[in-house]
Amino acid sequence: MPRSRIAPTPRRDAIPLVRAFSRDLARAGGLLSPHFLSSGMPLGEARCLYELGHADGLAISTLARYLELDLGYVSRAVSRLAARRLVTKRVAPGDARARSVVVTDQGRRLIAALDRQMDRRLGAWLAAKPRPEIDRLADGLAAAFGSRDARIAIRSPRPGAIGHIIARHGEFYVAERGYPALFEHVVVQAFSDFVTGFSPPRDRIFVAERGGAFAGSVAVKGRASATAQLRFLLVEPDARGRGLGRRLVQRVIDHARRSGERRIVLDTASDLDAARALYASLGFCRTASVSGEPYLPRGVASEHWELAL
Incomplete structure (x- = not known):
């Protein structure tokens, strides 16, 4: 059956709790540093690379819409990523006007390295908290967003x-x-x-x-x-x-x-x-x-x- 479009009313303290959680998580994950995880990229640029790395190729306009970022900013970010040989533009067969941006092998290696660094930082953040609290957090996230391991x-x-x-x-x-x-x-x-x-x-x-x-x-x-x-x-x-x-x-x-x-x-x-x-x-x-x-x-x-x- 089609899912309902009517969202339930959240409990009164849900929004401030989520905001406090997101601030703590952003700090733990290194999202607030000028250069994301010492990569030499600001966060917006890193987001562009990450999303391109998890797609089959995207037009710049599609990437901007998905990230809800200014088209001009995304275009400049992609140009900087291309200058570092982290992404390249692919021309569609039979239509030279249809171009999409894809991640290069070098870009995929950087994404994998950043993922490992992020995992280490978040692992240390989680290890510093009581295990029962982390179990409840994981259960709540799985209920809200689904298990990442679900095939x-x-x-x-x-x-x-x-x-x-x-x-x-x-x-x-x-x-x-x-x-x-x-x-x-x-x-x-x-x-x-x-x-x-x-x-x-x-x-x-x-x-x-x-x-x-x-x-x-x-x-x-x-x-x-x-x-x-x-x-x-x-x-x-x-x-x-x-x-x-x-x-x-x-x-x-x-x-x-x-x-x-x-x-x-x-x-x-x-x-x-x-x-x-x-x-x-x-x-x-x-x-x-x-x-x-x-x-x-x-x-x-x-x-x-x-x-x-």
């Missing part, structure tokens, strides 16, 4: 999953990204057509779950001329940065090859930078772009991408 499994949908996928598309694109309300109607109609003509084994729906909770989805539809259509790719915000989008798309590619398909097609939108970078990194090429679709925001084009198998 993400990809499986066939459970009963009720299709309705949830449709609802999450509406919530994410309309409520969170500001797409026109018509977009949700288009998704409902598209899924209705998909299910009505559902014909396995060529047609499949894959659902990702973490600890039994919905984490993402993708579907594949067999078309004429040995063509498979990738549809309904979605990754929940709290499941991003783990390579799940790549796993889902790769699952479709593997399934299409086993089914004897000769190509995969998909439609996406020009403002979905992370998804477009992912498709490009897997060999998809943009073959068409149409502006003015009423179900997309003004200035956003509908794009058609293809992958030859």
